[in-house]
Amino acid sequence: METGVPLGGYLAVGLMMFIVGVIGVVIRRNPIVIFMCIELMLNAVNLTLLAFAKYGPVNQGADPTQTAMAGQMMVIFVMAVAAAEVAVGLGIIMAIYRLRHNIDVDEMSVLRG
Amino acid sequence: MDWLKDVGPWLTDHKAAAALIRVLIFVVPILILVPGLIWWERRLLSWMQDRIGPNRVATITLKNGKKIRLFGLLQTLADGLKLVFKEDITPTAVDRLIYFMAPALALFPAFAIGATLPWGPQTGTYALLTPVADVEIGVLYVMAISSLGVYGIVLAGYASNNKYSLMGGLRSSAQLISYELAMGMSLASVVLATGSLKMTEMVKFQEGPLWGVVPFMQNWFILTPFGFIAAVIFAICVVAETNRTPFDLPEAENELIAGYHTEYSSMKFAVFFMGEYAAMFVFSGVFATVFLGGYNILPFTGLYALSTAPLVAPMVFLGKCAFGITVFIWMRATLPRLRYDQLMSLGWRTLLPLAVANFIGVGIWVLGSNKDGQVNPMAGMAAWFVAFAIFFGLYVAIKNVGKERLGTALDKRTIDLVSGDPAEAILFAVEPKELVEA
């Protein structure tokens, strides 16, 4: 039997984090916590991408260096998108709070100020 | 020095023990030196302010009635003992878990930053003892761990359940995020010149000939034009990161009654204090490694053999750290605290554009001088000056574009104490409400 951590282990951690994030988005009403759950999901996917970058089976004829690099590049771009998303998202939350002094997501049911 | 020769093979065989020894050799001296640092700060400040300062503790009275004064060296020990035996008050309204966690979180990054600093040449026994971990990502590691330093302060401010503490925490988080950018850019320009993120590679690069042409001098980054600008930016950012005067807004005594550590007493307060001094020490070490040639005594190639002699390198490194700390104390004695808007303006509108211009200039210098091993440093240097002049001109032009609309408040970074109108400075100061919502 081979030693070391199996790919399934990393995938299981990623899946667990992703599911917790999904449940959090559904059951929580505080937009900041919902935001954090979205970040949790993004990071779960990042972990999965990196796990596949290292352990992922390579297609016939493909360069393993290129394949490993592709996974890491995806992670970098996910991080960039997440950073932009947080900057704008938290700005929106602050703007809503300034306007209505209440940030419960269930109360934000109208698409006007 | 025969025992040194036996130590080498033993350390190579016992990797875990070697790692532990490396950590202890780095952390224990800092722990021992922190009380000395506090004494040094108090004595030096007193001297600069024309006072005497603590000079009583550690006075030995001999049998014949003569007294030997050791400059009050043990004052900090007495202070420490006092803090240990003081009542440890936990206010009732605090968020207990976070309140207890915060001091520990403040102390951890201060020590962890130093893990990649080499305090000796990478030859012989030194290579086994330093740095704690010579990782490929050395500079990024410093950036990453120093960015964790904000949590201790922010959480202390939140957990204390005190308006002033919370204000201190908020100020601190905004300040650290702002100055981290310029710090990162200034380090990035040095990384670009070295071509490596490794701290040991950086020191090695600085042992080369100055500007690539002066054979008898070492290429310390502070002696190169881009390195000098990066060093100044980095030094300012380090002062902001360690919350020292003139950037000590998070703990401003007369505005926020000591800010984030208002509600902390006894040993927990002492831990915050220690974290600040340890951070000063380690950041001085980073500065020495990145800009001042690490463990080399003076930027002369002839002195390299002396620097690598046994026990000289660590002493030189410690000396450079002490020099950095002395500059910290000097600044505290000299400069008044900045206003909040001045702080933000300095970070975002001066340091960051300057660091970016410098970074682009270094890129042009590297392109001009280090092409495929064909070194033409003079062309590179000329290119650097031209590039920096262009970018600096652009920066000044952009800065002046919105001047009328922004008003003078943002640009006025100095309060003229003698001839200016002090009322103006107060008029343009940002109201507290805006600080909260900014």
Add this chain to the structure above:
Amino acid sequence: MMPEWVDGRTIMFAMLAGLAGATAIGVVAFGNAVRSALCLVLNFFTLALLYFTLDAEMLGVTQVIVYTGAIMVLFLFVIMLLNLGSPAALEEKPDYIKKALGFIFGGALFGVVASQVVLPFVETRQAFAPERYGAPQGMGKALFTTYVWPFEMASILLVIGIVGSILLAKRKV
């Protein structure tokens, strides 16, 4: 006697994985937003360590700089600002229908993904990536050659993000 696959690496992984899972649950379970944010900080830090176990050292350190060092500080900043305004703004009322639905659909998603994606790889232990594939030099080269267009797009996205957040934060445009 311990099975032969228990060694230093698996024990390390098990500890980190456990911490990551526990802190992820903490993010959702804690009612206090600051506690949630702290759990998330710890979770991201643990993830960085997991990246190190995958030899992706560059990304591990980027994770600490970007997430723990910048994004989470921003989160804490906003939470504390809102707390300062009115402590009631962040309190939540329980909603049992939502909770039940969330757990049912979350569980269903877990079952589907676990059976279809995770199970086939439980025994995969062979690393296909070359040694030191996560070193900064190689990543830099890839970022500025093969992936230069996505990289530029990401920088444009970030600029748009900066401009957008400044517009949102300004009171008068």
